[in-house]
Amino acid sequence: MKDILTFFFILIVSNLFSQRIHGYNTTPHDTTFVNIEEYSSDFVLDMRYATTNNFMNTKVYDCEKCYLRYKTVKALLNANQEFLKLGYKIKLFDCYRPTDVQKIMFDIVPNPTYVADPKKGSIHNRGCAVDLTLIDRNGNELDMGTTFDFFGVEAAHAYQNLSKEVLENRILLKTVLQNNGFNPIKSEWWHYNLKQDTLDNLSNFKWNCD
Numbered sequence: 504m505k506d507i508l509t510f511f512f513i514l515i516v517s518n519l520f521s522q523r524i525h526g527y528n529t530t531p532h533d534t535t536f537v538n539i540e541e542y543s544s545d546f547v548l549d550m551r552y553a554t555t556n557n558f559m560n561t562k563v564y565d566c567e568k569c570y571l572r573y574k575t576v577k578a579l580l581n582a583n584q585e586f587l588k589l590g591y592k593i594k595l596f597d598c599y600r601p602t603d604v605q606k607i608m609f610d611i612v613p614n615p616t617y618v619a620d621p622k623k624g625s626i627h628n629r630g631c632a633v634d635l636t637l638i639d640r641n642g643n644e645l646d647m648g649t650t651f652d653f654f655g656v657e658a659a660h661a662y663q664n665l666s667k668e669v670l671e672n673r674i675l676l677k678t679v680l681q682n683n684g685f686n687p688i689k690s691e692w693w694h695y696n697l698k699q700d701t702l703d704n705l706s707n708f709k710w711n712c713d
């Protein structure tokens with residue numbers, strides 16, 4: 504009897520150990536940084552800062568990845584489910600941004616109107632902000648009136664001198680994201696912050712490009 508109990512004890516322990524090694528049954532903590540592509544293939548990534556196609560004309564990320572706090576990913580997954588039902592999906596332009604990269608960006612464009620001062624940091628540095636738009640079934644971006652990172656009044660939510668279609672597209676993006684845990688900011692139609700009671704720390708976590 505004792506041998507049988509020992510046998511089952513070893514079996515249970517080794518099973519738990521194996522699950523841990525293979526990552527099963529391990530839900531990340533809400534504040535853990537995770538790669539969104541490991542949770543869904545229904546997002547399109549167009550990480551502009553991993554290319555020279557951005558307002559700095561400079562590549563500041565080593566590779567194209569979208570890392571965020573797990574709670575931000577969960578909220579985005581829920582929002583994208585709603586968009587998918589309507590025939591759209593989320594295209595991501597920027598996600599978590601390490602503070603070292605924030606410093607590089609501020610060195611290139613030292614203007615806090617366009618780039619947050621690294622001393623203060625941005626919600627992107629906290630893993631709780633995303634820059635995004637919507638694409639249709641053919642992969643075409645919905646017309647939002649301006650491009651991503653257009654620095655002018657036309658990018659603001661309050662700006663109304665736009666076509667009915669553009670205004671409706673912005674409202675669709677805003678409504679679904681607000682219903683799924685995000686807050687817009689006034690000046691940029693593409694930027695959303697996760698609603699949260701307390702701010703997460705600025706981080707300099709770096710993702711692996713291999």
Ligand SMILES: [Zn+2]
Nearest residue numbers: 632633634694
């Ligand atoms: Zn942003």
